[in-house]
Amino acid sequence: MPRIDRIAEPWGTRTPYGPGETWPTRVDAYLADGLTQDDVDRWVQSATILHSNGDGLDIAVKDERIVGVRGRAVDRVNHGRLGPKDLFGWQANNSPDRLTRPLIRRDGELVETDWDTAMAAVTGRAQELLDEQGPSAISFYTTGQLFLEEYYTLGLIAHGGIGTNHVDGNTRLCTATAAAALKESFASDGQPGSYTDIDHADVIVLYGHNMAETQTVLWTRILDRLAGPTPPQVICVDPRETPVARHATLHLAPRPGTNVMLMNALLHEIIANGWVDSGYVEAHAVGYAGLAKRVRDYPPELAAQVCDVPAEQIREAARIIGQAERLLSSVLQGFYQANQATAAAVQVNNVHIVRGMLGKPGCGILQMNGQPTAQNTRECGADGDLPAFRNWANDEHVQDLARVWNVDPMDIPHYSPPTHAMQMFRYAEEGSIRFMWVQATNPAVSLPELGRIREVLTQDRLFLVVQDIFLSETAQLADVVLPAATWGEKTGTFTNVDRTVHLSEKAVEPPGEARPDLDIFLDFAHRMGLQDKDGAPLVKWSTPEGAFEGWKECTRGRPCDYTGLSYDKLRGGSGIQWPCNEENPDGTERIYVDGRFWSDPSYCESYGRDLVTGAPLSPVEDKAMNPSGKAVLKAAEYHPPHELPSQEFPFQLITGRTLYHFHTRTKTARAPQLQKAAPEVWVEMAASDAADRGFSEGDLLEVGTPRGRVEGKLRISGIRPGVVFLPFHYGYWDEPEGHEPSGTRGRAANELTITDWDPASKQPIFKTAAAAVRRLEEGSGPSLAPTTTASRPVVDGVPPTFGGQAALSTEEPANMPGGAR
Amino acid sequence: MKLDLAIEELHRSENHLAGALLAMSDRHKVDHEVFHVARDIARWSQDHVQALARIGGDFGLELDPEPKGDPTVLEKARQRASDLMGRSSAPGMLLLADLRHIYREASGTSLDWELLAQGAQGARKKELLALAERCHPETLRQVRWANGKLKESATQVLVS
Numbered sequence: 009m010p011r012i013d014r015i016a017e018p019w020g021t022r023t024p025y026g027p028g029e030t031w032p033t034r035v036d037a038y039l040a041d042g043l044t045q046d047d048v049d050r051w052v053q054s055a056t057i058l059h060s061n062g063d064g065l066d067i068a069v070k071d072e073r074i075v076g077v078r079g080r081a082v083d084r085v086n087h088g089r090l091g092p093k094d095l096f097g098w099q100a101n102n103s104p105d106r107l108t109r110p111l112i113r114r115d116g117e118l119v120e121t122d123w124d125t126a127m128a129a130v131t132g133r134a135q136e137l138l139d140e141q142g143p144s145a146i147s148f149y150t151t152g153q154l155f156l157e158e159y160y161t162l163g164l165i166a167h168g169g170i171g172t173n174h175v176d177g178n179t180r181l182c183t184a185t186a187a188a189a190l191k192e193s194f195a196s197d198g199q200p201g202s203y204t205d206i207d208h209a210d211v212i213v214l215y216g217h218n219m220a221e222t223q224t225v226l227w228t229r230i231l232d233r234l235a236g237p238t239p240p241q242v243i244c245v246d247p248r249e250t251p252v253a254r255h256a257t258l259h260l261a262p263r264p265g266t267n268v269m270l271m272n273a274l275l276h277e278i279i280a281n282g283w284v285d286s287g288y289v290e291a292h293a294v295g296y297a298g299l300a301k302r303v304r305d306y307p308p309e310l311a312a313q314v315c316d317v318p319a320e321q322i323r324e325a326a327r328i329i330g331q332a333e334r335l336l337s338s339v340l341q342g343f344y345q346a347n348q349a350t351a352a353a354v355q356v357n358n359v360h361i362v363r364g365m366l367g368k369p370g371c372g373i374l375q376m377n378g379q380p381t382a383q384n385t386r387e388c389g390a391d392g393d394l395p396a397f398r399n400w401a402n403d404e405h406v407q408d409l410a411r412v413w414n415v416d417p418m419d420i421p422h423y424s425p426p427t428h429a430m431q432m433f434r435y436a437e438e439g440s441i442r443f444m445w446v447q448a449t450n451p452a453v454s455l456p457e458l459g460r461i462r463e464v465l466t467q468d469r470l471f472l473v474v475q476d477i478f479l480s481e482t483a484q485l486a487d488v489v490l491p492a493a494t495w496g497e498k499t500g501t502f503t504n505v506d507r508t509v510h511l512s513e514k515a516v517e518p519p520g521e522a523r524p525d526l527d528i529f530l531d532f533a534h535r536m537g538l539q540d541k542d543g544a545p546l547v548k549w550s551t552p553e554g555a556f557e558g559w560k561e562c563t564r565g566r567p568c569d570y571t572g573l574s575y576d577k578l579r580g581g582s583g584i585q586w587p588c589n590e591e592n593p594d595g596t597e598r599i600y601v602d603g604r605f606w607s608d609p610s611y612c613e614s615y616g617r618d619l620v621t622g623a624p625l626s627p628v629e630d631k632a633m634n635p636s637g638k639a640v641l642k643a644a645e646y647h648p649p650h651e652l653p654s655q656e657f658p659f660q661l662i663t664g665r666t667l668y669h670f671h672t673r674t675k676t677a678r679a680p681q682l683q684k685a686a687p688e689v690w691v692e693m694a695a696s697d698a699a700d701r702g703f704s705e706g707d708l709l710e711v712g713t714p715r716g717r718v719e720g721k722l723r724i725s726g727i728r729p730g731v732v733f734l735p736f737h738y739g740y741w742d743e744p745e746g747h748e749p750s751g752t753r754g755r756a757a758n759e760l761t762i763t764d765w766d767p768a769s770k771q772p773i774f775k776t777a778a779a780a781v782r783r784l785e786e787g788s789g790p791s792l793a794p795t796t797t798a799s800r801p802v803v804d805g806v807p808p809t810f811g812g813q814a815a816l817s818t819e820e821p822a823n824m825p826g827g828a829r
Numbered sequence: 830m831k832l833d834l835a836i837e838e839l840h841r842s843e844n845h846l847a848g849a850l851l852a853m854s855d856r857h858k859v860d861h862e863v864f865h866v867a868r869d870i871a872r873w874s875q876d877h878v879q880a881l882a883r884i885g886g887d888f889g890l891e892l893d894p895e896p897k898g899d900p901t902v903l904e905k906a907r908q909r910a911s912d913l914m915g916r917s918s919a920p921g922m923l924l925l926a927d928l929r930h931i932y933r934e935a936s937g938t939s940l941d942w943e944l945l946a947q948g949a950q951g952a953r954k955k956e957l958l959a960l961a962e963r964c965h966p967e968t969l970r971q972v973r974w975a976n977g978k979l980k981e982s983a984t985q986v987l988v989s
Contacts, residue, residue: 141988142988144984173984423980423984424980424981424984434860435985437916438859438917438921439918440921440985618973621869621970621974622977623970623973623974623976623977647869763861764861764865765861767866770862
């Protein structure tokens, strides 16, 4: 069986295919030292959890331990393939420093305790605050990494039981703008695209989306199209020279913070050249005149100056998009975490609406997610929305939810949109939130302006509960730490970007006393005595499957209809795309076919917001604008970023991911192959900027902003001049101080970032801060940044990133095992 | 014809609104969205001031095209005060009062634009009408912002 170093070759071997053909199967597997597939006791069905792609895989179990993984050949998403993080990341499950017992703070120190003591402390404080202040004191900050069943149960407990409006996830940092943009254009969340659109598209545009590193298997699909006959044209919009940029027909590298200017100019060209499907727009959209008027003021020459992209490139991009026959667009953090995030992402939707390119093979929009289960956080009402895309501003929707939950509608807070994460931290800062329960996320590294976040989290008046699998930076600050089970140790479902629902079964027991997140929530509900309006227990289930059945009822008739799904149906085969119901028993590959949308005012999830001020539109305004359920074309004027470069801070700082790590490295740093591939933080700069200052590859630099300082070794890369890049994964848990910098300079990129967010999506801005750079020491060797990715060096003499023997994985071409058990 | 009076009054009220938004922004520096959005939309009022000064010339007015700025020292002092009060919940009530004030000011300005548009229509002053049609929607967005933000902020302030 062919073996290949998947650290050195992150996307594996090409299996080329042509337009309209089926993507060939290639089954990727990695088993721990020396084991072969014959040694495995059993294979347990699951899907990938270290990114948002949702690739089907089987977990290998031997002697009741996880020993490896293998892609599922039958799966519609990956056709057997896995990325490096999937092949190696599972090893973190077996890490000896997993949390195995609850911890409680006694005399300032976290000490081990039993579950009863820990939960009594949690419920005791919650009850005290409910009596003293009411639900406004209680908040839940969840994640994009639990399972659907857990989010839905959490949403029910928090909204329907405790009655707090303060529930959000770290999905606010990764996917809030995806949801917001879809709600603006289609009045409801729900992904118009399907991954199979890659098989058909003749033009693929990636807006601020380094797919090669964030969704490696999806990018592999594009690479295989590019290697086959009649390949698609690819347009890349990114200030870095990413692997996507290197494969692109056209690469636009705009100045950070200017996406709306660029998009308005693209729409200007598309409309001015008449590349508009007028029939489609007339029949299925409102707001065309307003859009045309808005973009009239944005000729390519103006955008060329503001974005620092040649006008000719903007024209060429518009021409390729305007003449595409099957256009696929994907959008990610380069837009979502930047200035005017929603306005920029909405313009991508607008391109598809004016070109009539929706609901047909090859014609899709992928407003992407960063995390594996972010879609479920959005669907289940754990992220600042109500469950099943119900509209908090529509009284009938709230009444309907109250019926499903058997509670009084007044018990479900709906006086305003549910509180977003950044506002929750503000309420904690000013002292009105006094209880925060953080699950499977690490705000002490992932939120902007860490100095401030640490000050908020360490206040005595804030009771902090952290539920996690490791003692993260945030957990170290907690009053109570609850040890959780993770993927492979519990059963549940989750849904990826293109609405594919996968079942992930329990393969092994969790370590020590660690418990599934669902069990922890159920225990909390039970101890709090949460009841419905008839005095019966509020939460009516005790198992994941019971929760799933409850969720199905909640989704009946809603856009994300799960009523046709069951655990049995998800077992054995591939994932299934919602809506899946009586009419669509096998799921639905594409929504919005024939211009039918979910935007009717009585049905829609959202009435929309002002893209600049974020002010919600009223039902009356929405009805007047879009009475008959069409798509909505809207656009905003360009506003410059709030923090611009100055003499003191001449660079623009952007932060982002690398292929080999996930989030704050809690799992990936505990997988030796991944940690070795990207062992430490680095600073990326353009060759011209480095030359101007006399810096060389590997020099130790300090990057400073008005908020903090970070040090790292210089990697001279293909990034655009004037911009500095830092990866955001590196925190302090494997450093001496454990949760904060040990000196005046840290290594977490978020020491530097600004507290500012898009008013429409409330997603924080990580891509535009003004920064200064100076050299601390000359380097003794190159930076250890990966050479296989966007951080590829532009100077000679840097040894290539490789994994060696330890990273050899198998690749089997078509029609081999790896399917159903 | 009294169009000049209407332009002059609007010039005054837009100037006042811009100042009120900037002052509010400074007072709530620790409420980051309020701080930034109030500044962003103050620019609309400043732009209206300039446009009104320009068109005022056609009606024999000499209006200052430079929007009234806020003295930087005062600005910094307000931001500093906001920082110092960041851990206190008292500014919550001040935020509600400020939003209420902005709502009323912006609503008044919106009515002034309506008056001007009516007059411009009656007098067939096309350019003036076009100006009103361009600017008035932005004033309405300022009104909606103050209203929406007030609604969103009120509950936590009042029940906590």
